[in-house]
Amino acid sequence: MKIYSKKNIIPIVLGMLCTVLVHADRGEDVYNNICSQCHQLYVPNDQLVKNFFESNNTLLKLKAPTISQISYSMKQKIGDPREDADIQKMEVSAFIADYIIYPDKQKSVLNPNIGKHFKTMPSLKGKLSTEDIEAISNFVYDYDMKIHEEKGVHNLPFETALKRAKKEDKIIIIKATAPHCRYCMKMEKEVLLDKNIVNLLNKEFLVVDVDLSKDTLPLDLRVRMTPTFFFIFVNAENDKVKIKRIPGAWSKEDFLDILKESIAAKKKTDS
Ligand code: HEC
Structure with missing residues (x-):
């Protein structure tokens, strides 16, 4: 049949x-x-x-x-x-x-x-x-x-983030995480679900989450601890990238400062 x-x-x-x-x-x-x-x-x-x-x-x-x-x-x-x-x-x-x-x-x-x-x-x-x-x-x-x-930020594959970063003039954040990492989960809950942070991330950044138990980091990046955040600044004209590494878990206030500093740093290099 x-x-x-x-x-x-x-x-x-x-x-x-x-x-x-x-x-x-x-x-x-x-x-x-x-x-x-x-x-x-x-x-x-x-x-x-x-x-x-x-x-x-x-x-x-x-x-x-x-x-x-x-x-x-x-x-x-x-x-x-x-x-x-x-x-x-x-x-x-x-x-x-x-x-x-x-x-x-x-x-x-x-x-x-x-x-x-x-x-x-x-x-x-x-x-x-x-x-x-x-x-x-x-x-x-x-x-x-x-x-x-x-309620959180939508995670993108790195290739998508790279294309969009140039077009939309945004900063890429690569989060290096691992499933057994308690501080990664703590930050997810206490910082990365916060409304102010989510709004700012959605406006100015593109987020890539790399679970190191499954995937490797792009751009030959390496970490010693999780979470580690990489801020990637892409120059739309010559495709060059500048990378800033921020290891560790942060409080909401400190992470907000880190985000604002990155935006200021980008404006400086843009002008
Ligand atoms: C009449 C009120 C009431 C209803 C109805 C109720 N819960 Fe609860 N539940 C509580 C309270 C109060 C606690 C916290 C005290 C405790 O842990 O027993 C709790 C705790 C729990 C916990 C344990 C958390 C922990 O580790 O202490 C689970 C799991 C849970 N509820 C699931 C459920 C689910 C699923 C339902 C529906 C099918 C439900 N509850 C319906 C009042 C209720």
Whole structure:
């Protein structure tokens, strides 16, 4: 029997697409129907810091940690991010599936200074089907990535950035990162999602993220530590590049200064 004739393949593909779509929505539905009673999805980091560390949760009066905080903490504390990402995903999903049925603060992966503002979550035993649990676990696991895609800076391949840098007169930033690098993740969360920084990056820069466990750096660049930032200034007339290396993790204020200094340095060489 010829199943994969052209006539048949379209319904098969459409069918597969629908399953994927339905499955992707299910986690979000479970969040909206159940988890959202207590958990907000995302609150910017500077507000969370003010709320938990300066105002004892009186500012936002959160009923529970945000899904984004949970997603981030679990990836830091559960399993080994240097291992296969799929294995960590399974371990994290297993943690969530267990926690929502058998919540116990002893198992908590949250920063204790944040966890202490909350009583233990009530068990959701009997309220969710196995499929719901699987869907919501994946939703929470993926949330951290999703928020970066929505609110962070879009990363470009180096070749694209190089072409655009000349045309749009922008500075390229190459971020050298690694999956096990805690300071890279800390900077992603605390600095590279900040609204002022994201706005400035989008306006004046083109960002290239190189995960050193998978790829090598362009322009024969080398690093001793992660994260390291390279600021690449491209001269549109003669194609020459000037490179400034900034190793290490930075606070929001310092990184903003570094960005502004780079813009000033570029203006100087341009004129
Ligand atoms: C009635 C309020 C409430 C609902 C509904 C609720 N949670 Fe929670 N949840 C909390 C509170 C409060 C905490 C923080 C205290 C704790 O860790 O037990 C928490 C903590 C968690 C943690 C553990 C974080 C950690 O390591 O400490 C996970 C995972 C979690 N919730 C997932 C979910 C998911 C998924 C749903 C929806 C299916 C959900 N929660 C529904 C109140 C709630």
